[in-house]
Amino acid sequence: MQVPAPFESDRATSVEHAIGLLDRLGEEARLVAGGHSLLPMMKLRLANLEYLIDINDLHGELGYVRVGADEVRIGAMTRHRELLESPELAALFPIFADAEAVIADPVVRNRGTIGGSLCQADPSEDLSAVCTTLNATCVIRGAGGERTVTMEQFHRGPYETAVEHAEILTEIRIPVRPNGSSAYAKVERRAGDWAVTSAGAAVWMDGAVIADARVGLAAVGPNTTGIPAISEALRGQEPSEELYERAGGIAAEACSPTTDNRGSADYKRHLADELTRRTLRRSVERIRAGEAGDSATDRSR
Amino acid sequence: MTTLDSRPDREDLEHVDNDQHPVGHGRMLRKEDPRFIRGMGNYVDDIQLKGMLHLAILRSPVAHANILSIDTSAAQAHPKVKAVVTGADLAEKGLAWMPTLSNDVQAVLATDRVRFQGQEVAFVVAEDRYSARDALELIDVEYDLLPPVIDVRTALAPDAPVIRTDLEGKQDNHCFDWETGDAAATDAVFAKADVVVSEDIVYPRVHPAPMETCGCVADYERVSGKLTLWTTSQAPHAHRTVYALVSGLPEHKIRVISPDIGGGFGNKVPIYPGYVCAIVASLVVGKPVKWVEDRTENLVSTGFARDYVMRGEIAATRDGKILAIRTNVIADHGAFNGTAAPLKYPAGFFGVFTGSYDLEAAYCKMTAVYTNKAPGGVAYACSFRITEAVYLVERIVDCLAYELEMDPVELRRRNLIRPEQFPYTTKTGWVYDSGEYERALDHALEIAGYDDLRREQEEKRSRGELMGIGVSFFTEAVGAGPRKDMDILGLGMADGSELRVHPTGKAVLRVSCMNQGQGHETTFAQIVAEELGIPPDDIQVVNGDTDQTPFGLGTYGSRSTPVSGAAAALVARKVRDKAQIIASGMLEVSVADLEWEKGSFRVKGDPGRSVTIQDIAMRAHGAGDLPEGVEGALEAQICYNPSNLTYPFGAYVCVVDVDPGTAQVKVRRFVAVDDCGTRINPMIIEGQVHGGLTDGVGMALMEMIAFDEEGNCIAGSLMDYLIPTALEVPHWETGHTVTPSPHHPIGAKGVGESATVGSPPAVVNAVVDALKPFGIRHADMPLTPSRVWDAMQGRPTPPI
């Protein structure tokens, strides 16, 4: 049994309470959501904290998927499992169910949250890639109020985000645009393992041509821009294998993988290419099959 | 993923009744399972004693360094700490070093130097586990780093730093040399052969990773002077003797108890420094002391397995007659030679690398070296290195098939030892007891539908899809072993057994082997049931307590059924012989006039007159007369010394699909036909085979204890050291043939490791076969997507 160093803990009863506790207890305090990233680090004594502020009681306040006219709002405490099983997300953004099906295992998914995932900012973490692909924005609240940042602004690097000490990520907002769909693909060495490389793609069509497209990658170095060069290359084009190949090539160039236990840098680069093609292809197929939701307003009718 | 839909439709497998209530051999549910299923097992960490303290070990963060100083004062000052002990403290008591099972020595706590990352440096005893762990952070050790020896290939280079400076006069990292076979004869055969194929083949370091880590509770009772040790040991008796020799405590005042064990796979054969630390702590503090290692400690410091860098060479005629096999091995033994192997066999039973084939000559030369890595080497269901041997031969035979452009099944078929050649003496001196190899091979091919698979493969290849079919045929040598040439640290490898039938006809069997999940409580009851006609539910099997069981060397290397199982059958027969004499008195006929019908003796020609074994048991304990010279009670004791090992074998077929885009391997089908002689409980055998096959897929595709250049172990968690889940394995398709062992009392052979031994080559052969369009003849394990992709780029790389 691996045991953490001594610490104290408290349960927050509201977002304000949590912010107040963080403020009062200082740098040695940390929020714990699902705990599936933080607790293993504490048990391995990679993180030694004096205070934990448990925000699981805020699930009522921050656990939701709300579909609005032009955006979907996801509360930071929404659990992986809720994302996996959400019919709203399945209709609008199938990329979520694709990704969630291959994140960790059911035990982790029952507790782990989207907020914890984004805030952990692990370089191999999957939901950052999903949110990047969907051009999400993050709502951060502190004593001074709320601010909204793009994924690019949110993600400052491995294990580093725009969330300052006495702040909390409360919500993720995803724009809904017509005639789009998305997909996610991950290569892992074994079920439940972190990604060797993953790619997400989202495509919006205008008749026979691509109106817009974005790609987000995981485990191949920092990239939360959606790879603008891919969007540029795809816009206004008719989907084709050659086009996917071009996009894959751009993805491979745009990333900066390193060699580690999970695979060589060359291989990961190859996967960035291969998985970009696959997810773009799948997104377009989904649009053509009418599988994915058009827009939130269409759905609400 | 295996779903119900993907299950092949095989009547005989799907509809078997596993609960047939046999009085003897046959399918029955395991007697031990209800307690495990209900969470009522009793493992070492469940042991709670009054006043028990907790021990935690400080381990070296580096692979190779001199210890300049250790400051324990802050830890000593922790309010809940009872003792802090360093190597220097142990040295004062003469306990800083202990013998390994290979007659080397290993530091209990490092004194002046650490030799692998994770090596034991100091320990803390505290009131609770948390405080013990916290206090480790308060110990300050100053290390002076030394260059580590990590690459086994350069460990013997003249400028390599010498690791074992503790050994008098040691100038290099040489551990031992070993050879077997006839070098000159083999060279001569190679010289005349049409075809010679050679390949560098690495079997990487892997770890048994049992679900339960190692640990113990040591309780030294000062008044009686008795030490009781609850411990995760696969060999309680052997451990007790070693503790007696190391500590000087008299052996009758040491009681070793192995309660339920959560998986061993060889990991729980060695004696680890942690056990000795806990014993010392209990002696010093006078209280019971518990030590249970955590997952990282288990992975980085306890008995690993394999780590053989092999060059395999095979000589054959153009039409596929294999003539000879030659191999050169560099074996990585880590910082101390902790391998558990019979003393005459420093390389275990690697000598069976000639496989299942009839050869003209064979030769192996091995060099074992020390490196700055964890010691060990026995472990992981390897039947004493047979895993490595079988992998080598089954891989090199496939390489030969590749060069000859011959179907690998056909090549094997032409060379298998034929039934009439048994007992067969191999070119390295092993006497295979019995085998009908071609029958098992044919059965596996039939289940697999081999010809159809090859046709399917051809079609798929033409479409650019990558499908592979891998075959392996293995022979194991298990059941160590004959006392005349097998011992561990001087202890012969025979096993005792005691059987007592109570007055009401219920019985208790005491055995020296040690259940770790193999189902002994059931299988051994069934062995006795078959001989005496007492239902298995009426027979209690006792193991794992040196005060309650006869001496014997424990369970590993698939030896329980071959050795202890034989002892159980023979002790039951001894009881039956006595029962027959008592029955003759009861029925007033001569012994010769009685015949045995399972469960009772009856008068020949007058079957109405009979007595049951239960009647006889009551008589044996009753007030009535017994025949002249017969003592009361119905019990017996024996010690079984096997005359030979047993040689189970099997034919495996694996089908994989490789994603051409991502290089991911999916094991689509796996057919395993095993022949372990007489089958006592087929359900348990299938369970053992399923587990072993899963192990094999793990080793072939994902498992490896890896090190970086500094000697840091980078497999210290189960997120880094991957073991397979249900999602990585297909629905296992098992089959069997039965070729009894001629010398085992019931014809049984071991089966615990067959699948672990036989499956890795089948999986690797399948993957390499799938990659044939890329001109690939060999690729090393673990075949992770990245490594398979490398191979597809025409540059397969060794893992180390």
Ligand SMILES: Cc1cc2nc3c(=O)[nH]c(=O)nc-3n(C[C@H](O)[C@H](O)[C@H](O)COP(=O)(O)OP(=O)(O)OC[C@H]3O[C@@H](n4cnc5c(N)ncnc54)[C@H](O)[C@@H]3O)c2cc1C
């Ligand atoms: C075995 C295993 C396998 C896994 N595999 C994967 C995988 O394949 N892919 C993947 O993406 N993830 C994987 N994960 C991680 C998993 O998804 C975690 O649940 C997730 O990373 C963290 O979410 P959490 O709610 O558990 O966060 P916690 O562990 O509770 O917190 C993580 C960090 O985020 C901070 N935090 C949490 N919530 C907030 C908030 N609302 N505002 C500000 N800060 C906050 C915490 O203070 C902490 O620093 C795996 C985890 C495990 C244990």
